[in-house]
Amino acid sequence: MKIESLKLVCFSPTGTSKTVIQGIARGINHDKAEIIDITTPDARREPLETSENELLVVAVPVYMGRVPALLVEWLQAIKAHDTPAVGVVVYGNRVYDDALIELNDMLAQRGCRPIAGAAFIGEHSFSSAETPTAEGRPDASDLRQAELFGCKIREKLNAVPSADRIDVAIPGCRPYRGDPTLWTVDFVAVSDACTGCGVCAEGCPTGAIDPEDGYSVDTEKCITCCACIKNCPAHARTMKPGLVRDASVRLSTLYRERKEPEYFL
Template structure:
């Protein structure tokens, strides 16, 4: 089989998932690609479900609380695969990749895709700070090179088969840690404060307002709606004036737990 076009579908508030997806596409050597960026609310509207016209599809999401981010799940579940081959990608902050690939696999099969490859990659954790760096500056060059190599190997695999029926593929079952099973949904709010803006530093550029994936920031006051906030901390990491910061609660406990869990440097897992 020959592949000449790709449709990429991803959610990437801080840009790490986007970097991985772009590197995979680069490795594939495909120029003719269609991008469906689900990061902003308008892209996730019910009438925005795209027609899959790429010869292969890449779906990438970050790991939130060991699972697919809730706000993109309905959109992904409504995709129509029409037998297209699909590559599934998760990006996590070096703590745990959870069951995201299994969830994506379930959605893909139910939606009529044919899963041909999958991978979990590392990106800087949403909770990462200068004081408590968690997978800081990842994906790094090595990660991106591995993603690019992954793309090359996907194309080789597809080119060496006559039909998608020849593909035999299984993603190992992921695990949910005990904490993920017992804490309520949106538990990130339990461990971090809403990132308020320090108006002595803020230049009112409104970048945080424009980039918030759930439109939780008031354009006038720059205050964040607590109930809407995902704790993706896009508003912190993208602020050119560093007017917002991440504050853990309780600070000492969360800092200690994150430091312990981040001791082992994780590497990408590839399934081909």
């Protein structure tokens, strides 16, 4: 099957999903590839439309074992026309539960023809120097696996005349397990080291941080992605004692054993 272009969609507050999808793209090795980063609110204003001659790869992080609720509206607005598609989820070394089959179903419902799927590991959003979980991932080994997965996608497409000849079995349960509802919690501490540079507000995927006042966080909008903590150039943002910090300790304690990427073709 001839693919005229490659569309790579990612939601990646801390950069892990984007790094994985870039690795997959290297394996697919198409000379006409476009990355569509939907991390910020402005980037999610326009719906996506794709054709049968394009390959769509969508990578999202796993939140509570599910596709982030924040993305459902945008994903359900995709207009695809028999587009071969690959769903990819990135999780923090705990579990991905039904996130991958949920993403696969969403793509199919919007006119895509899923041909493959994968679950990769990225550093957990709650990970810190004191309580590391999957620290530094995706690492070199993960990215080799991502590139190999991309090669296998290309080989699979080359072996068939059209996407309607392809089937893929994605593991998971329907109805989906888990509750995608996120915590509403005031957990970010901002120290006097804050310079007011605005990096936190610029990178916030929900617009929860006031661009004029980095100390002000709208907890109703916050999705606890910790991008503002990880991306602060002055290291002025940390976790307050409480629910999120306690969770970071549990994750670091319970999920130390390395998990490896899984892909389905």
